[in-house]
Amino acid sequence: MKNQTTGVGLIASERQKQIEKYGFTGIHHVANPEGYSAGQLMKAAITLLLPHLIQNLGWTTVPEKWDEEWFEKLIDKKPKERLVIAGALIAAELDRLNALDSLCLQKRESCERETGIYIMETDSGSNWFCPECWKELKPVMNPESDED
Template identity: 35%
Template structure:
């Protein structure tokens, strides 16, 4: 459903800025036309770098992925403060599409494991040692098997992973709350 929102937004922006000419838009965006068509056909999401190009070109931000254009208040400047949001959204999409961590899978983690995993990645960025070897502080609270603990050594990358896990946990909590309301008869 959200992929449809992104595709609709992208079609609207191409229509407004390039008279609907996908080839012209692809050249301006420096994105392969076939890849751009895959976004328009709701086949895939853009990677983080391509999302940044799209947002900068159309003077918008990462809300383009999830919100209809008419609900996005004011366009953001070409260099946005929302690069972190775009990175988190792209990582969450990668987790779903590449890793298979779908909402249904996330719903199985009812003991705050997603939030705990996010905290582990955040802690990993708090290494204050002067040692050349990183300490990977978050490993102590990692909720799953060690093979799934994949710190990058790059604080930004680990914070992006944490943000995506936080988003997954928020979505899980929202789905759970929605089910409770539905079970109570829409109260």
């Protein structure tokens, strides 16, 4: 009897290969935003799932900042292989987002919970404050500044 690997198993194996063979971890994707922050992993997955539709829509098939020759080899693979790779690319985008979230959390100085750094404020001493705490503390810490 043939080995019946599940779809999830095939995708997990492909994702592991991307990490071990190429070093394409979530941290790698965050550290190299030029190749991943503009939705390139998702575009690659969609292109692998629907290559003919993508071409008919007039989209470029190669994600921005990706190697064209390498990606064209992926598009030329059999449909089942493209499905597995597309699934692994979706998992890679999730890994990238998880890594981004974990790198962007800062402990709040005032309420001591963690918040995404992209919505936080800092004082002159580089202390981090959530928007709620900053609204309360800014007038006290900086009495000359105008309130928003």
